[in-house]
Amino acid sequence: MVLKESKLWFYLALVIAFAVLINLLSPILAPFIFGALLAYLGDPLIDRLETWKLSRGFAVACVFIVLVVIISLLILLLVPMLQSQIDGLIERAPEIGDWLDTTATQLGQYFGVNADAINFKTLAKEYLPEAGNATKDFVKAVFESGGALLSGIVFVTLTPVITFYLMRDWDDLVERIYDLIPRSMKATAANLAKESDSMVSAFLRGQFLVMTGLGTIYSVGLSFVGLQFALLVGFIAGVMSFIPYLGTAVGLILAGVLFVAQYQDWIALWKVALVFAVGQTIEGYLLTPLLVGDRIGLHPVAVIFAVLAGGQLFGFVGILLALPVSAVLAVVLRYVVKQYKESHLYNDEHVSTATPPD
Structure with missing residues (x-):
């Protein structure tokens, strides 16, 4: 009984120590976590290619190239379109805020409630940057912050490297971890x-x-x-x-507000x-x-x-x-x-x- 309790406290101490370690190392863990997730997602496909008599190295290279191409296309195609829409939304924010103010006032009058406490138009002008400057201001802020720039470079550089090596050695790592588990x-x-x-x-x-x-x-x-x-x-x-x-x-609330603000219908x-x-x-x-x-x-x-x-x-x-x-x-x-x-x-x-x- 004492032995079982000592094992329980030992495992509990390991869990606590692991959580503390994760908390202390969290600033540098992002590329390792992304790399591990990508390797985990790619491993079944690599194993499938190995059943087709392909070598592990060649299978890893094929899956890795496909992942890099897909992620690169998403970044190159999706990000600019999203940024364009964000800039457009920022540009129209005062107009939408003005419409929200008018609508809130009308609803307040209908229900007998004072709706003048919040001024959406003022909030939009105060807290949102000018249209067209959002991307420029963000890039400028990143380059002016040496730590943020260095972290971004480290993340972009290390993540593909970590992903490749974890893909290559995934089965061996799993086997080694399993070998450390007590036989019982x-x-x-x-x-x-x-x-x-x-x-x-x-x-x-x-x-x-x-x-x-x-x-x-x-x-x-x-x-x-x-x-x-x-x-x-x-x-x-x-x-x-x-x-x-x-x-x-x-999505329904956001789309509804933007749709009515756009068409007044x-x-x-x-x-x-x-x-x-x-x-x-x-x-x-x-x-x-x-x-x-x-x-x-x-x-x-x-x-x-x-x-x-x-x-x-x-x-x-x-x-x-x-x-x-x-x-x-x-x-x-x-x-x-x-x-x-x-x-x-x-x-x-x-x-x-x-x-x-x-």
């Missing part, structure tokens, strides 16, 4: 690792494709109904859709609602069942808490790790609950006759 725990660890891999891969691969699909559907649909900032709204809604219904809610809002209804239908009946399934098993509230807690504890690195770590913890927690329900503590002979609370 190998079977349990293997089962938990297999289930965790299923959940994490379902999120990282499947949910990323769902987010991309939703972002594309929203962007194309909103462009079709004539929204000026369709790409920006679709991008935001797609990125935020990893939290169920949050991306749809934020409340009745035509049904077009925006239709776009998001179609997107949700495609996600619910096609994208999520095919690409993700029911393997993640994280409640939406747990997802929100994980992201906020990760950001609070470890900053940007915590946000990156929040959902993969939560998926693994969910697997471990289910195992602990199963062990508890099979234990004598749960199956006590003295059965309570008390009724559970409502």
Whole structure:
């Protein structure tokens, strides 16, 4: 009994020490985490190519080149278009703020409420830069900040290198880690690792494709109904859709406000609602069942808490790790609950006759 307790405290100390180490090293961990995520995503494809009698090195080179090309195209094509829409939104912000002020005043008069406390037009002028200068000011700020510039250079330079080496040695690293596990725990660890891999891969691969699909559907649909900032709204809604219904809610509100401000037509809002209804239908009946399934098993509230807690504890690195770590913890927690329900503590002979609370 004492030996088991000492093991428990030893493992708890290891977890705490690891968390402290992550917190201390978080400023330099971003390229390693991105590299590990890309290597994790690419490893199954590399293994598939190896079954076609290709060498590991050649398979890694092929997958690595494809990843670099895809990411480079996304950056070269998507970023300028998004920046153009951001500049356009900043340019129209005072006009939209003026419309919001007028609408709030009218609604306040209708409901008998004083809506003059917030001046959206003033807020837009005060907190948003002038149109056309947003990109220039951002680039200038980056170059004037030596630390930010150095961090950016390190990230862009190291991430591809780390990704390549982790892809090449991924199977060996997994084998070495498995070899360090105590023999008495190998079977349990293997089962938990297999289930965790299923959940994490379902999120990282499947949910990323769902987010991309939703972002594309929203962007194309909103462009079709004539929204000026369709790409920006679709991008935001797609990125935020990893939290169920949050991306749809934020995108619908943002698109609705911008659409009415653009056309001054409340009745035509049904077009925006239709776009998001179609997107949700495609996600619910096609994208999520095919690409993700029911393997993640994280409640939406747990997802929100994980992201906020990760950001609070470890900053940007915590946000990156929040959902993969939560998926693994969910697997471990289910195992602990199963062990508890099979234990004598749960199956006590003295059965309570008390009724559970409502």
